[in-house]
Amino acid sequence: MAATFELNDDSVVVVIGSGAGGGTLSNELAQKGVKVVLLEAGGRHEIEDFSNDEWGMFGQISWLDKRTTSGSWRVAKDFSGLPAWIVKAVGGSTVHWAGASLRFQEHEFKVKSIYGDIPGANLLDWPISLAEMEPYYDRAEDKLGVTGTHGIPRLPGSNNFRVFAAGAKKLGYKDFHTGNMAINSQPRDGRGACQQIGFCFQGCKSGAKWSTLYTEIPKGEATGNLEVRPSSQALQIQHNAAGKVTGVLYADKDGKQHVQKARVVAVAGNSIESPRLLLNSASAKFPDGLANSSGQVGKNYMRHMTGSVYAIFDKPVRMYRGTTMAGIIKDEAGNKPERGFVGGYEMETLSLGVPFMAAFLEPGAWGRDFASAMEGYANMAGMWLVGEDMPQEKNAITLHRAEKDQYGLPVPNVHFDDHANDIAMREHAYKQGSAVYEAVGAVRTFRTPPYPSTHNLGTNRMSEKASDGVVNKHGQTHDIANLFISDGSQFTTGAAENPTLTIVALAIRQAEYIAERMAKNEI
């Protein structure tokens, strides 16, 4: 049964955020007998609350609290108040994620060594290697039930995939298939097989897609060691005179404030809220915010090089039938500097329904040209382009000077400028994506600009040296031994791959480390 813990119980680990990082960490700790209080800012919406309604679910689960944007990135113009498209609900962004579960490539853990000095880029090697991560990737893939791993069959190819694959083949690409997806292709772990419903972004109605909401979290609760507190917004992490964290101030659904005492605090609020919380927790002892002796908290914000290509054919595709994303071309994922940029990108099938297509195909567009594109909807195929972007110190989450949230705390500003490498990669990806569809007869292709960021990374980065980053190779902050970061904000660099599998693998690894240190009374 789900546990309940007293506010003054200072033996618990407080985890902030219940997505891929926090939800996984909570369950892994609970399974080891560690007591956990999981604070989640959003509400608890179970599968029966989901609907196949793009705008309806957007309103129900998205993180819509006030944020501002700056910088030259297109998102600041198209979606100035919505820099990130992430979830505020139990399960976090694993409620709406597409399910792509890819391991990083070996070179992506040591890009400074491989890419060399890239002007304007704040590159750093990860303090861990692929070899060290492999056992944890194995466990993460098994936990998520990733297709194409552990003998799990891949998903069948949808119409959208079949167009994509035919184009890939014609273009001479070799490495393409329906992907490594955390979506059951056959019943597994008490959940059924994918029914090709579509609407993966709106919460999976069949539960075939892994989400911490209905896997990690109930499993953790069943141990009797995990209490989940939904609608609990963390406001400040508190510390003592010795510089150890002691608890978390949070507001409940009625706005009433409480302090949950803690032995350890793990922050997993995604790459905007996590650094914001550290910055908002500044004190006399830590005037620049917690764990910020390096000055890197909030810096090096990455959001992946992204873009989409949609194509209209002269016959029906009906891309919306079936899994939202289940198709990948990996041929461009490697580091081939002769293309004019370092790093690589993945091409992944993607479909949007008519409501979202109207909003995202060409934001702000109207008139005959746009209307005629929408009239081609049934004949449309689509892909998403996702690649490694360059960390830049100026790309940062900062506290807004004037704007305050409902609790009186400064809202975050998200600043991002594309690096020249990002721009060159995007251009290459658009060209190749269009070529895939033109190879099989596309009559019209669209270079769709980036959506609000779904992959938010790097703002509390992992580093060997305390002067270069915020956390060590275990996600433990360099400055405060009992404060951890457990989400994608730990990423030293972004790699080309969708980040969730790596976040989960790091959380599994971190849970071992925390439990061991607690057992030895080191934290």
Place this chain on the structure above:
Amino acid sequence: MSKSVMGRRAFLATTSGAIVLVAGGNLVIGGNGAWAMSTKALTGDEAAMLVRMARATYPHAMLDDTIYGKVIHGLDEKAASDPALLRSLQEGAATLKDKKFETLDEAGQEAVLKAIESSAPFQTVRGECVVGIYNNPDVWKVLGYEGPSAELGGYIDRGFDDIDWLQDA
């Protein structure tokens, strides 16, 4: 028959739904009588002008005025309790009236809208339309989008991979 007359006639034939009538002070009738709306805040003339604006913004010959009228109806309802919004909508309608918007062909209307593209009235109507039009199940049917599928068991047995024209798939 000259080419331009043919063009004009073809235009009328395909966009007959665009002829919006105003009957009385706050009643708008469109779609050759297929739909009507009464306004709360806007006058009938203003609402009719905004319906024309909505259609010219997202021009789909296959959609009748009901679709566009519904969006403007929603804006009118909001404007009834939002004076700033009402003023903005009135301003937009007045601009189009000055330009004799209803007498212009599609290209002429698009040119007028292009000139006011960055204005608050245009962006308000456009923003409302992009959701109001494309989130309407009646529009989905016309565009060939099937909408929610979970209740129908998804597409696992209903054609998720039924594409039949690819030579090499």
